Amino acid sequence: PSKRIPGAIVSEPTSFEWIGADTIAPGMRFEGEPVGGLSALAWDAGSGEFLALSDDRSELAPARIYRLRIDLSDGRLDPGDVQVVGRIHLETPDGSFFAKRSLDPEGLALTGGHMYVSSEGEANVGLAPFVAEFEPSGRELGPLPLPHRYIPDGKLTWGVRDNLAFESLAATPDGVWLFSGTENALVQDGPAADAGVASPSRLLRWRMPANGGRPTTLPSEYLYRVEGVSVTPPNPSAFRVNGLVELIALSPTRLLALERQFVSGVGVDIRLYRVDLAGATD
Numbered sequence: 001p002s003k004r005i006p007g008a009i010v011s012e013p014t015s016f017e018w019i020g021a022d023t024i025a026p027g028m029r030f031e032g033e034p035v036g037g038l039s040a041l042a043w044d045a046g047s048g049e050f051l052a053l054s055d056d057r058s059e060l061a062p063a064r065i066y067r068l069r070i071d072l073s074d075g076r077l078d079p080g081d082v083q084v085v086g087r088i089h090l091e092t093p094d095g096s097f098f099a100k101r102s103l104d105p106e107g108l109a110l111t112g113g114h115m116y117v118s119s120e121g122e123a124n125v126g127l128a129p130f131v132a133e134f135e136p137s138g139r140e141l142g143p144l145p146l147p148h149r150y151i152p153d154g155k156l157t158w159g160v161r162d163n164l165a166f167e168s169l170a171a172t173p174d175g176v177w178l179f180s181g182t183e184n185a186l187v188q189d190g191p192a193a194d195a196g197v198a199s200p201s202r203l204l205r206w207r208m209p210a211n212g213g214r215p216t217t218l219p220s221e222y223l224y225r226v227e228g229v230s231v232t233p234p235n236p237s238a239f240r241v242n243g244l245v246e247l248i249a250l251s252p253t254r255l256l257a258l259e260r261q262f263v264s265g266v267g268v269d270i271r272l273y274r275v276d277l278a279g280a281t282d
Contacts, residue, residue: 016272020077030084033061040108040169040246041068042115049085053108053117062097063090063105065115065138088138090117095139102127107169107180107246112212114141118166118180126154129165131180131206133214144178144206145218149186158188170247170255171208177252178206178215181224183243193242195233199226201244203277205252220282227259227271234265253277 028035039055050068057063067086070077090098090105107118114133121129128151133141152159160166164184171178184192184199193199204219229240242261249255254276261269 019072019075020081022077022079022082024082024084028084030066030087033064033087035066035084038066039106039167042108042110044110051088051108051110051115053105055105057101057104058098059100063103064088065090065108088136090134091137091139093140093142103130104163106165106167107131109169109171109178111171111175111178111208114212116144116169116171116178118169120163120165120167120183121152121160123152123154123156123160123162123165126152128152129160131166131169131178142214144214145216147218147221149188150182152187156187159186161185161187161192164192164241164243167243167245168247168258170249172249172252176208177249178208179247179249179255180204181244181247181257183245184226193226193228195229195231195240197228199228199243200224201226203247203255203275205277222277222280222282224257224275229261229263230269231263231266233263238264238266240264 024035037055038052040053042051044051050070052066052068054064065088066084069083069085071081092098103119104121105117106120109116116133118131119129121127130143132143135141150160160182161184165182166180167183169180181203182201185201190200191197201224203222203224206215206219208215226244227242229242233240240263242259244257245260246258247255257273257275259271
């Protein structure tokens with residue numbers, strides 16, 4: 001379906017074809033470290049490989065990105081088509097590994113020869129989310145500007161909600177714009193998604209400098225309505241969530257947006273929307 005943004009012109013839906021799936025075996029290790037929790041993919045045209053971001057919070061091993069070789073030569077994704085061929089450790093600006101639970105890496109994008117990573121932080125303890133620029137080697141160059149309204153106050157009365165922050169990250173094909181979005185509403189903006197309750201999240205759009213590097217101005221922001229949980233939980237205390245978990249930027253105003261729902265005792269449901277910001281207000 002199409003996702004209507006207030007004031008926007010919505011494009012027609014696009015058709016998709018399922019081409020298959022591959023599974024990384026439980027317990028798989030690469031160079032002695034566990035492979036898993038892969039939360040984002042980005043295509044590296046220079047190497048012909050995909051980069052896959054692990055959402056390990058530097059607990060099982062240092063925060064890291066894996067290089068994947070994916071064989072799609074026959075137009076299908078079959079078991080065995082995905083191979084892990086490399087690894088990049090993420091490092092702080094001083095060249096050290098990120099400390100345990102100092103980040104929650106979720107989103108990944110490549111543009112201008114550099115990597116951009118989003119972290120959800122940990123709102124319950126006041127750890128701020130971020131979107132930061134990294135060298136191809138994995139060393140952080142610095143964060144992108146972010147309005148104060150996103151920074152949690154540690155009291156759960158302000159900022160992003162815990163584990164419902166910057167799950168997504170995407171660059172436009174020309175590398176001029178970088179998008180992210182909150183998985184659910186900021187605490188002060190409205191409710192989290194629940195059965196029959198939508199959540200007013202925010203899409204963020206940074207303009208990337210023409211000479212490369214990080215933006216110096218704050219992003220523009222757009223209201224994105226995350227749908228409510230579509231089923232009634234089997235019991236009132238059952239865990240349930242629906243959130244904006246990934247974006248693909250098609251142009252400065254057009255995106256594909258993935259919402260993922262999970263309800264204990266029911267399972268997972270996903271919805272892919274085409275989004276157009278043309279005419280929407282900042």
